[in-house]
Amino acid sequence: MQIPVIQKVLAANDLIAEELRAQFENAGLFVVNLLGSPGAGKTSLLERTLERAGGMKMGVIEGDLATSLDADRIARFGVPVVQINTGGGCHLDAAMVRKALGSLDASGLDVLLIENVGNLICPAEFDLGEACKAVVCSLPEGDDKVLKYPAIFSLASAVVLNKLDLLNYLNFNLPDFRRHLAELNPDAALVELSCLTGEGFDRWMEWLELEARKAREPGGGSRSPAQCRE
């Protein structure tokens, strides 16, 4: 009984997601669906990204079960931001994003960053109309995460490996992590950085700027998500 219903839910979600994708592409707006475990550093990545946004105009949609803690952190940067609270829901869906866009002035934005609920599993299944999915993973989570959560890593256009500053205090095998990702998803851009020290952050900003520029080019938005890679 359960599976057909879930397929129907996913099909309904995909219709709304395609609507959103067309809307984003027409506006030349580059949209990233940011995924990762609780505490991987998704909000910290957004904070550092907004600090360095330069000429790029950015907006943020925050997803959490409860609280507006993350949107409060983002609001301090003076950018358009909306908090979605899912109640108990384990992922964002396209209808939630469509509704949130009603409260967010996206006109003139270059980049919209959607921080999904902290969960390395369920959010992978729900298209939000984004151009790219980026997975944020952090060193303390361990070097086996690509092997143990392959679905989400296989869909990522970029993988941000955060908390590089802790490398000397952990038993984390960086070559193993790189190899697992290269074997599962060789097209994903791997960006190793620390949101705390800023190490490696230039590389993330370069990726974001390049993709945002592509989205603004005529016909740039019509590429498939798979092309949203280096």
Next chain:
Amino acid sequence: MQIPVIQKVLAANDLIAEELRAQFENAGLFVVNLLGSPGAGKTSLLERTLERAGGMKMGVIEGDLATSLDADRIARFGVPVVQINTGGGCHLDAAMVRKALGSLDASGLDVLLIENVGNLICPAEFDLGEACKAVVCSLPEGDDKVLKYPAIFSLASAVVLNKLDLLNYLNFNLPDFRRHLAELNPDAALVELSCLTGEGFDRWMEWLELEARKAREPGGGSRSPAQCRE
């Protein structure tokens, strides 16, 4: 359409869970459902627990989307262990545990530790017939996790705060974390420890021994999960 079906799935799950709970209680077997984010240190907690098991006979059920990496780690301790792979599934359910018990010789065991899929949301909803839920959380995940994932923390009989060894390298407010948990779930036993250094581990073993002893007492198993607390 979706909600009634999910309620039916949960009701079906609860029937199997009650069957399992009666079976565990008759056997005087103390069963813990171990929950937490990917990389919180659930498997490391099990490894250190097995090292210190002393007179307690323990078995383990491992849950993961993919791989038998965790069961391989546990098998080195020579205890009964079964790996469940959920495919894409974001949680264990009671039927999976019942099936796994067919491959695990639980006779003579005092404690059965079930490591759930790494996920701070969905596993909270599925009763596995356990006596207690224990949530493993770690310092690098941040001090706001109780506020942002209240459902799972409110169900915990014990909360293990792991990776205490990293306290000096992180911006983690320990008094805040303690206060959030005390306000949400004052009955939960909070155990702060490091699986790496062993600091604080005695307290976890004391909790486990006390609860396992209660489960062996006549009528001890008949207490409600809410009583499985200090």
